[in-house]
Amino acid sequence: MAIQENTPVVIIGAGVAGLTLATFLKVAGITCIVLERRDRSYVQTRQRAGVVDARNVQMFERWSLADRLLGGPVAQTIDYRTDGVSRVFEISKEDAVEGRFCTQQMLVNNLLRVLVDEMGADVRFSVTDVTIRNEAGVAPQVAYADANGLHELTCVHIAGCDADRGVSRASIPAGILTTIIHDFGYAWLAALVEAPVAAHPIMGISEHGFVGQLPRGPHRSRYYLQCSLDDQLSDWPDQRLWDEIRLRTGDAGLTNSAVLERELVPLRSVVHVPIQHGQLFLAGDAAHLFPPTGAKGMNLALFDVDMLAQALISAVRDDDLAPLAAYTDTVMPHVWRYQEFSSWMTNTMHDAGDSTLHGTFCQKTARARLDALFDVPAAARIHSEYLRGMA
Known part of the structure; x- marks a missing residue:
């Protein structure tokens, strides 16, 4: 009963x-x-x-x-790293409210x-x-x-x-x-590692593909690496993971640390x-x-x-x-x-990297969109408002 x-x-x-x-x-x-x-x-x-x-x-x-x-x-900055070159975007605000x-x-x-x-x-x-x-x-x-x-x-x-x-x-x-479903055609390898973010959260692009690093507490961070939808976790042993992180961030001196967990995330x-x-x-x-x-x-x-x-x-x-x-x-x-x-961010960050993904034209126009965040005040303001959830 x-x-x-x-x-x-x-x-x-x-x-x-x-x-x-x-x-x-x-x-x-x-x-x-x-x-x-x-x-x-x-x-x-x-x-x-x-x-x-x-x-x-x-x-x-x-x-x-x-x-x-x-x-x-x-949380007020993002390192939009292009081919290993850092450009730190500061999230502007027109009121006193900040993200956390x-x-x-x-x-x-x-x-x-x-x-x-x-x-x-x-x-x-x-x-x-x-x-x-x-x-x-x-x-x-x-x-x-x-x-x-x-x-x-x-x-x-x-x-x-x-x-x-x-x-x-x-x-x-x-x-x-x-x-209503939209598949972007690629995935991320998400890896939780025993290493903090050294300076700013990273969103990086290069011909080798996208890489991101976000903090997960004071001693850990999560790396995200663009990969194929066909990839398996077995394709990403620790050494390959760290080699790709160094290659895509342009940080040859980055040392390996413990990988606590990993998963494949199709982007959709x-x-x-x-x-x-x-x-x-x-x-x-x-x-x-x-x-x-x-x-x-x-x-x-x-x-x-x-x-x-x-x-x-x-x-x-x-x-x-x-x-x-x-x-x-x-x-x-x-x-x-x-x-x-989210679609703008996803397309921009991936098209701006590997030119074999959608071609050189998409790569160059995506990089132009990223440049605008640093060169055009109106673009920076709108981007900040979306990041802050105020748009």
């Missing part, structure tokens, strides 16, 4: 999107239950890309949570501390067999199993924050969603429309995917849950369903602006 419970909101997924949404609802006095298939230790230690941009610093300030959740130094190099892992740990340990929110880890009932005329229900047996949660609204392969979007009947954009069905609302990677070049995946997820939290509060507390009904229309313009920027 299943354990029966009632709650206004069920959130599926305890990543950045699910935990942030739950925190906003908790601050507003809205009860919710968060379900997560992994245990807490895994959620706290898994590595994910992303830093909090200025727009979302403002968002956390508006919710009176910035000081409790956002650590790390201000608060990584996704740092934010998740801060959210768990504030939401679970300090606020006492109901986050349930290690759940299995999650199913969703979301039919017209019937109260929504989420069922799951854990070490204590079967559970059935009857609710009013469901937030699907369980990433690209979760059960939330998969529960929507066929024919409801339109899925995916948008699902609409991002709601019945009383189920999708957020983050369950609704859209971005190529990592623009660092917008986590930040768009935070925008989603900001909009969704406000809509859920209006529905639960004020009995105003209009913001929920408009959720897809509210979020989609922002999704496409972020997709455009």
Whole structure:
């Protein structure tokens, strides 16, 4: 016999999107239950890309949570390195708000501390067999199993924050969603290494392909190297990895360090429309995917849950369903602006490198676009606004 419970909101997924949404609802006095298939230790230690941009610093300030959740130094520079020559781009700002190099892992740990340990929110880890009932005329229900047996949660609204392969979007009947996909035709090898960023985060181009280096805490960083979609991890032993990093950064004196993990990431954009069905609302990677070049995946997820939290509060507390009904229309313009920027970054950084990719013409025009960031004030200002999430 299943354990029966009632709650206004069920959130599926305890990543950045699910935990942030739950925190906003908790601050507003809205009860919710968060379900997560992994245990807490895994959620706290898994590595994910992303830093909090200025727009979302403002968002956390508006919710009176910035000081409790956002650590790390201000992120204000990028080394756009061309054939080994560094050019440091300084992100300009017309207000006092700055992005933070608060990584996704740092934010998740801060959210768990504030939401679970300090606020006492109901986050349930290690759940299995999650199913969703979301039919017209019937109260929504989420069922799951854990070490204590079967559970059935009857609710009013469901937030699907369980990433690209979760059960939330998969529960929507066929024919409801339109899925728009763009494949860029290449992949990144992402390698977490035991070495910090020496100066500025790097986005490097050369005839040998793209290379990037971003910090992952005070002692580690993650390198990204352009590679073929056909590559296997076995094609990238440690020595080849470090040889290619030295070649593409132009830093012949760089020494090898421990490689802690590596994965292959095909670069693609995916948008699902609409991002709601019945009383189920999708957020983050369950609704859209971005190529990592623009660092917008986590930040768009935070925008989603900001909009969704406000809509859920209006529905639960004020009995105003209009913001929920408009959720897809509210979020989609922002999704496409972020997709455009991510596509610009991806095409520019890869076309500007290896001329065999799309030809010499594309290489030269892409390099001209990068030059404009340093030579044309208007181009630098617009680029800064996209990086800050203010465009």
